[in-house]
Amino acid sequence: MSDVVLEIKALTRRFGLFTAVDALTLSVNAGEVFGLLGSNGAGKTTTIKMLVTLLPPTTGEALVAGFSITSQSVGVRRAIGYVPQAVSVDGSLTGYENLLIFAKLYDIPHREQKTRIREALEFMGLTADGGRMVGEYSGGMVRRLEIAQATLHRPRVLFLDEPTVGLDPIARDAVWKHLMDLRTDYGTTLFFTTHYLEEAESHCDRIAIMRQGKVDALGTCKELEASLGDGHTLNEVFVHYAGGIMDSGGNFRSVSAERATAQRLG
Amino acid sequence: MNAAFLYPLTRFIEKTFVITEFELRKLRHDFTELITRALQPALWLLIFGQVFSRGGAMHTGDIPYLDFIAPGILAQSVLFVAIFYGINVIWERDLGIVQKFLASPAPRSALVLGKGFSAGIRSLSQTVIVYSLSLLLGVKLNWSPLALLNVLVIVVLAATLFSTFSLVIACIVKTRERFMGVGQVLTMPLFFASNAIYPTSIMPGWLRTVSHFNPLTYVVDALRTTMLANGTSVFGLGLDYSVILVTTTILVLLGARLYPRLAS
Numbered sequence: 001m002s003d004v005v006l007e008i009k010a011l012t013r014r015f016g017l018f019t020a021v022d023a024l025t026l027s028v029n030a031g032e033v034f035g036l037l038g039s040n041g042a043g044k045t046t047t048i049k050m051l052v053t054l055l056p057p058t059t060g061e062a063l064v065a066g067f068s069i070t071s072q073s074v075g076v077r078r079a080i081g082y083v084p085q086a087v088s089v090d091g092s093l094t095g096y097e098n099l100l101i102f103a104k105l106y107d108i109p110h111r112e113q114k115t116r117i118r119e120a121l122e123f124m125g126l127t128a129d130g131g132r133m134v135g136e137y138s139g140g141m142v143r144r145l146e147i148a149q150a151t152l153h154r155p156r157v158l159f160l161d162e163p164t165v166g167l168d169p170i171a172r173d174a175v176w177k178h179l180m181d182l183r184t185d186y187g188t189t190l191f192f193t194t195h196y197l198e199e200a201e202s203h204c205d206r207i208a209i210m211r212q213g214k215v216d217a218l219g220t221c222k223e224l225e226a227s228l229g230d231g232h233t234l235n236e237v238f239v240h241y242a243g244g245i246m247d248s249g250g251n252f253r254s255v256s257a258e259r260a261t262a263q264r265l266g
Numbered sequence: 267m268n269a270a271f272l273y274p275l276t277r278f279i280e281k282t283f284v285i286t287e288f289e290l291r292k293l294r295h296d297f298t299e300l301i302t303r304a305l306q307p308a309l310w311l312l313i314f315g316q317v318f319s320r321g322g323a324m325h326t327g328d329i330p331y332l333d334f335i336a337p338g339i340l341a342q343s344v345l346f347v348a349i350f351y352g353i354n355v356i357w358e359r360d361l362g363i364v365q366k367f368l369a370s371p372a373p374r375s376a377l378v379l380g381k382g383f384s385a386g387i388r389s390l391s392q393t394v395i396v397y398s399l400s401l402l403l404g405v406k407l408n409w410s411p412l413a414l415l416n417v418l419v420i421v422v423l424a425a426t427l428f429s430t431f432s433l434v435i436a437c438i439v440k441t442r443e444r445f446m447g448v449g450q451v452l453t454m455p456l457f458f459a460s461n462a463i464y465p466t467s468i469m470p471g472w473l474r475t476v477s478h479f480n481p482l483t484y485v486v487d488a489l490r491t492t493m494l495a496n497g498t499s500v501f502g503l504g505l506d507y508s509v510i511l512v513t514t515t516i517l518v519l520l521g522a523r524l525y526p527r528l529a530s
Contacts, residue, residue: 052369054529074371082369084362092292104284105372133295150366260360 003030005157005189006051011060013046013213020046022213023060028191028206030156033183035200036193038210039242044193045085047210048161051191052082065156078106081150081188085161086261089145091135095126098134099149106153120148123185124178140171144178151182158182160192164199166261172196176203197234209241217241274373281372285380290387300388304395307343311336311399314463324464329496336405337489337497338462340396344389344421345482348428349453351385352436356445359528368529375522378433382518385429386422393421406495416492416503423510424485430517437524461486461500484509 006028013021021043028034036044049055051062053073061068067075089098099120103113121130124144129137134145143163151158163179164172180203182188194200200207201221209217209224217224217237224237293299311332318324319331326334358364367377400407408414432449439445459473460482466474477483488506491499499506 049530054365054368054526077369077371080369082366084365086360086362086365088362088366090288090292090363092295093288097288097291101284101288102370105281105367105370107371146366257360 004028005030005032006034006062006064006191008047008051008062009060011047011050011062012058013043013050013055014058019213021050021057024210024213024215026208026215026218028157028189030189031183031187032205033180033190033203034192035204035207036191036210037195037197037200037207037238037242038193042210042242043213044210045161046213048082048159048191048193052080052159053077078153079156081153081155081158083143083146083150083158083160083163085165086257087142087146089134089142089149091133093134094131095121095134095137095145096130098145099130099152102149102152108153116152120152123181124148125174138171139167140174143167143171143175147175147178147182151186151188154186155188157189157191160190162194162258162261163192164194164196165258166263172199179203197238201234209238211242278373278376281376282380282383284372285377286384286387289381289384293388300391303343303347303389303392306346307339307392307396308399310339310342311396311403315339315403318463325468326465329494330405332403333405333494334465334490335463336396336400336403337493338460338486340393340421340493341424341460341482341486341489342457342462343392343396344425344485345428345456346453347389347392348385348425349432349456350449351381351429352432352434352449353442353445355381355433355436355528356440356442359440364525365529368526373522374525375518378430378521378525379426379518381433382426382430382514382521383422386424386426389421389425390418393417408493408495408497413492417489420485420488420492420506420510423514424482427481427485427510427514427517430514430521434517434521434524437521437527440528456480456482461490466500481509481513 004027008024008026011021011024012019024047036047038044046055050057051064051069053069053076057070061070063069064076065079067079069076096117099117100113103117108116121127124147126141126144126148129141134142137145147163164175167175176199179190183190204221206218206220207224208215217227219227221234225232225234228237228240315332315335324331324334355364368374397407435448435452436445439448459476460480461477462482466477466483469477484501484506487499487501488503488510491497491503491506
């Protein structure tokens with residue numbers, strides 16, 4: 001029996017008449033790397049926001065590490081790490097200070113804080129930069145610091161919203177190397193959204209493709225490619241299930257936020 | 267049993283101070299803000315205060331006009347800086363910082379009060395400025411340690427109150443443009459419908475009534491009582507403190523309710 005760490009049951013979120021996430025149901029196993037794909041406005045970010053308890057669902061339920069997102073939100077927050085799409089570390093503090101504040105907020109015992117932070121900096125390849133102001137970091141370093149910050153308390157599930165948006169290919173590779181190390185060393189489950197198909201292909205155990213708030217396809221990359229018949233690429237799978245990219249939504253605010261993030265990191 | 271009951275409270279206090287600590291650490295890296303805060307009260311005391319104190323343009327009873335407005339200008343400068351505190355929260359929302367804090371297990375009321383309290387401590391720099399200028403201008407100050415302690419506590423509480431009010435506004439309007447507009451609209455009535463630069467006794471009846479619902483009035487009254495050598499209170503220090511503390515508590519609870527709106 002594999003250990004289910006994330007169970008989503010008919011999760012729904014409406015904004016007025018618009019249904020952003022429509023009766024989403026899926027489960028993720030412990031230690032799995034799970035990618036949520038879909039075009040802009042498909043409901044990926046809304047899904048993640050509900051799972052990390054930032055947005056209450058309209059109806060439906062999800063269990064994260066055994067805690068209900070609707071009735072045990074503090075339990076959920078203790079069990080997870082969250083790296084939002086936008087920059088979430090403070091540029092006017094040092095890398096070390098950014099980690100220290102979260103060590104304190106997550107109740108890491110005082111005598112362990114220093115060791116834990118040093119390990120986290122080392123793990124993310126930032127040992128030499130801990131004392132520098134984050135405002136001077138490169139985009140890739142910022143992302144790695146954010147991941148260090150979100151995993152300081154050893155969460156069982158790490159949620160990442162577009163973790164590599166705005167990064168050059170070398171920085172992206174470094175981020176992914178560290179993420180996969182987290183899984184290997186600590187058994188952390190990774191649940192992330194992305195636009196980059198090749199990332200999904202090379203790192204995910206399974207992916208789900210969302211369209212208009214629903215999961216249209218779910219499985220390993222190989223399974224999804226095979227589902228269209230022989231010789232199809234993941235790109236064709238994506239276009240088939242996500243329904244083309246041209247007609248997609250994504251409002252002005254989300255698009256400008258994404259570009260702003262890319263600009264800050266790039 | 268008792269310890270289990272107290273745990274949420276000690277946790278709340280602990281997390282509040284964590285937030286405050288890190289807000290203040292940012293100051294250590296860039297303290298230009300503390301200097302710019304000094305300019306406004308200096309202008310009000312040196313120009314406005316000097317002009318209106320000539321020839322008894324304002325009737326302030328037994329105390330000279332400059333003495334009368336020194337505590338008022340301190341309260342005003344605290345208000346003017348604190349009322350725009352919410353812009354930081356909107357900035358943190360445009361980045362992803364608010365989202366990450368809200369996804370942490372820290373109590374949301376502690377996130378709100380911690381920020382407000384840090385604004386309170388920052389405003390102590392204005393107290394130093396207003397005291398220095400008052401000394402230069404010959405205002406008769408009360409230098410007893412108890413009076414000074416009271417002034418510090420009142421200033422910190424007042425800045426906490428108004429910066430939390432600002433945070434509540436930020437949670438409602440959510441964007442910088444709207445926030446700046448609302449901030450301007452709120453500052454002036456709060457300032458002029460108070461006893462900061464003239465006694466409420468010269469106000470028309472309706473405005474005097476309004477001023478009694480304005481927390482700034484009680485801040486000024488408390489400061490006037492404790493800061494001046496021969497200051498007298500209109501409402502009594504007990505009522506002043508009660509109004510300030512109750513208003514702050516209500517705003518923190520309201521802020522804790524509204525703060526998650528910034529992440530959704």
